[in-house]
Amino acid sequence: xxKIELTNISKRFKDETVIDNLNLTIKDGSxxxxxxxxxxxxxxxxxxxxxxxxxxxxxxxxxxKCVNDTPSGMRDVAMVFQNYALYxxxxxxxxxxxxLKNRGVAKSERxxxxxxxxxxxxxxxHLDKKPQSLSGxxxxxxxxxxxxxxxxxxxxxxxxxxxxxxxxxxxxRTELIQLHKRLGTTFVYVTHDQVEAMSMGDEIVVMNKGVxxxxxxxxxxxxxxxxxxxxxxxxxxxxxxxxxxxxxxxDVPDGSAAGYVxxxxxxxxIGAGPEVEGWVIDxxxxxxxSLGSEQIxxxxxxxxxxxxxxxxxxxxxxxxxxxxIPCGQLYFFGADGERLRGIEARPLQPAAGxxxx
Amino acid sequence: MKAANxxxxxxxxxxxxxxxxxxxxxxxxxxxxxxxxxxxxVVNAAGLLTLVTIFAMPFVWMLSTSLKTLPETMIxxxxxxxxxxxxxxxxxxxxxxxxxxxxxxxxxxxxxILVLQMLTIIPASYAFARYTFKGSGFLFGIVxxxxxxxAQLIFLPVYLELSTLKLLNTHLGLILPFAxxxxxxxxxxxxxxxxxxxxxxxxxxxxxxEWKIILQIMVPxxxxxxxxxALFSFIAHWNDYFxxxxxxxxxxxxxxxxxxxxxxxxxxxATWNVLMAGNLxxxxxxxxxxxxxxxxxxxxFVYNGVK
Numbered sequence: 001x002x003k004i005e006l007t008n009i010s011k012r013f014k015d016e017t018v019i020d021n022l023n024l025t026i027k028d029g030s031x032x033x034x035x036x037x038x039x040x041x042x043x044x045x046x047x048x049x050x051x052x053x054x055x056x057x058x059x060x061x062x063x064x065k066c067v068n069d070t071p072s073g074m075r076d077v078a079m080v081f082q083n084y085a086l087y088x089x090x091x092x093x094x095x096x097x098x099x100l101k102n103r104g105v106a107k108s109e110r111x112x113x114x115x116x117x118x119x120x121x122x123x124x125x126h127l128d129k130k131p132q133s134l135s136g137x138x139x140x141x142x143x144x145x146x147x148x149x150x151x152x153x154x155x156x157x158x159x160x161x162x163x164x165x166x167x168x169x170x171x172x173r174t175e176l177i178q179l180h181k182r183l184g185t186t187f188v189y190v191t192h193d194q195v196e197a198m199s200m201g202d203e204i205v206v207m208n209k210g211v212x213x214x215x216x217x218x219x220x221x222x223x224x225x226x227x228x229x230x231x232x233x234x235x236x237x238x239x240x241x242x243x244x245x246x247x248x249x250x251d252v253p254d255g256s257a258a259g260y261v262x263x264x265x266x267x268x269x270i271g272a273g274p275e276v277e278g279w280v281i282d283x284x285x286x287x288x289x290s291l292g293s294e295q296i297x298x299x300x301x302x303x304x305x306x307x308x309x310x311x312x313x314x315x316x317x318x319x320x321x322x323x324x325i326p327c328g329q330l331y332f333f334g335a336d337g338e339r340l341r342g343i344e345a346r347p348l349q350p351a352a353g354x355x356x357x
Numbered sequence: 358m359k360a361a362n363x364x365x366x367x368x369x370x371x372x373x374x375x376x377x378x379x380x381x382x383x384x385x386x387x388x389x390x391x392x393x394x395x396x397x398x399v400v401n402a403a404g405l406l407t408l409v410t411i412f413a414m415p416f417v418w419m420l421s422t423s424l425k426t427l428p429e430t431m432i433x434x435x436x437x438x439x440x441x442x443x444x445x446x447x448x449x450x451x452x453x454x455x456x457x458x459x460x461x462x463x464x465x466x467x468x469x470i471l472v473l474q475m476l477t478i479i480p481a482s483y484a485f486a487r488y489t490f491k492g493s494g495f496l497f498g499i500v501x502x503x504x505x506x507x508a509q510l511i512f513l514p515v516y517l518e519l520s521t522l523k524l525l526n527t528h529l530g531l532i533l534p535f536a537x538x539x540x541x542x543x544x545x546x547x548x549x550x551x552x553x554x555x556x557x558x559x560x561x562x563x564x565x566x567e568w569k570i571i572l573q574i575m576v577p578x579x580x581x582x583x584x585x586x587a588l589f590s591f592i593a594h595w596n597d598y599f600x601x602x603x604x605x606x607x608x609x610x611x612x613x614x615x616x617x618x619x620x621x622x623x624x625x626x627a628t629w630n631v632l633m634a635g636n637l638x639x640x641x642x643x644x645x646x647x648x649x650x651x652x653x654x655x656x657x658f659v660y661n662g663v664k
Contacts, residue, residue: 052558073564085555089577098573099563146563 002063002076002153002186003028004049009058011044011210018044019210022058026203031180031187033201035194036233041210043158046190050156051075063153073102078147079156082163084139086131092118092142093127099150117145137168148183157189161196173200194234198222206230228260228337237265237296239331240306248302250279251346252332258343259335265307267329270297270321278326279347281306285319299323423447423633430629443630450620450635455608459616460638462528466601466612467594469532471587478541478586483571485542486549487557497546504539512603519604526609531601535594541586548579581657584650592643613639 051072
């Protein structure tokens, strides 16, 4: 168990700065997920923690100890790789045993550890097989067992599920959560898939272009994004964002610095009555995706195309609809993408009402 | 009635006929295709057989000659199977010179070279494949250039060198010039480069020392390539005639190929049967080594092809 602290970390590859002045504390025993688009520096950060990459500047502390000059093998971290990186010429047993042998663990002790681990991950019948004859899921388990058997302070997982098919991925996701609960060790997990991040992490670090956008719990990230990037990155479909200059039907106070207004597709209501007070947008349904329990509509309005997600509702068959967004569900962002809090927007009364009078 | 029957029956009968015709056409096409395939197979087999004959004939001829009497070797048209097998030829060949000595020399030198080469090319190719250090490109360039220099060009300086070091007529003098192999370094470097970096990282996280990574993870993965190289090296040095001829002045370190060549000179007349028996003694160990490593060699080529 260990806390990991990164202070003023930077990383340059030749002339290119990938990460500049990054500060991050990963809590002891947490399941921390680094998430972001490819090339955002999340894997590099992970590899620096593991000691596979040397930072160009700054300090890395594991359990309060500076590990800047500690080689990767001595940092007491175990890593699971995306392509498993199993030793192909060794059996499953040999793979799991290799790290123990290098540490000088006695034979009887090794056998006991291997027996226990292989029971936990369900590999007992496969111990004498070579990795090539195992399925993807089984290989993943070997990689996990190889990491677990060392009883490390920190588990590092670099997109470990992206080589598995969708069903197996879901299953392994649950198993990893259970594993984390059982071990109580610090897990650092890298993925580009925000669904994976949301479902597994108790702490999520959203990164973009080498900069941490927000580090928070999944629910906080979803309900209270710190900036436009996080807001658009978390959630499927992404948050609908409109430029303030193109708004219609909504009155944003003149004094505010808001440059963008956003709302989540699942907060918008189609065909809500006048009893729901909010911003009303007229639009035309372009596509309908029905996933059974939920429907996703792509709607074109005067302000552009946006998405609406409805749960357990009958499929809307009309082409032209009115979409209502309750005022409390609106998010405001400055022109630079920073979140602005405390802005009270007011819906303008539909022009139709005035015309009648 | 009849007319009506005809009109009704006409098209009804015509339809199956058409189908049958089509089926017949299809069937004939199928037969043709099968015949064509069979013909191709025959041609293929014939081609292979011809090739095998071309390559195997000299060998069979050598084997047959080695068991004949001397007059039998001169008969025309030649006899493929000797009247009775003269095993004495082998004993004669063996007794023309210190053959046991030659044999031991050959083994010591070929194996000695192989062991030394393994000790040098594995670390060298690993370093060239996995590290970029100052001048690594330049050094690798030098290694590659040595591939293009023929032995005939450098044997004189090497001879002088060995003579100053008093290594002429010694095993060491025949081994040391081949202590490393540019070809081996090149071959192994390519194989090492194909191994994904993650495997090495995983091993480092497993606290494996560098030599352990090389010996326990990298080398087993390139085993087919290594075996192939070992075989090439062994055959080349086992059969080498030029180098031992130049670097020896007496019998102490002479090898089998020199001994075989001497059989011709023994009685002034070419005793083909004895000579061929000697040749068989020369190639037998290579055949044994080849049969033992055949599967690995095929693997090396298949492996490279698939990857």
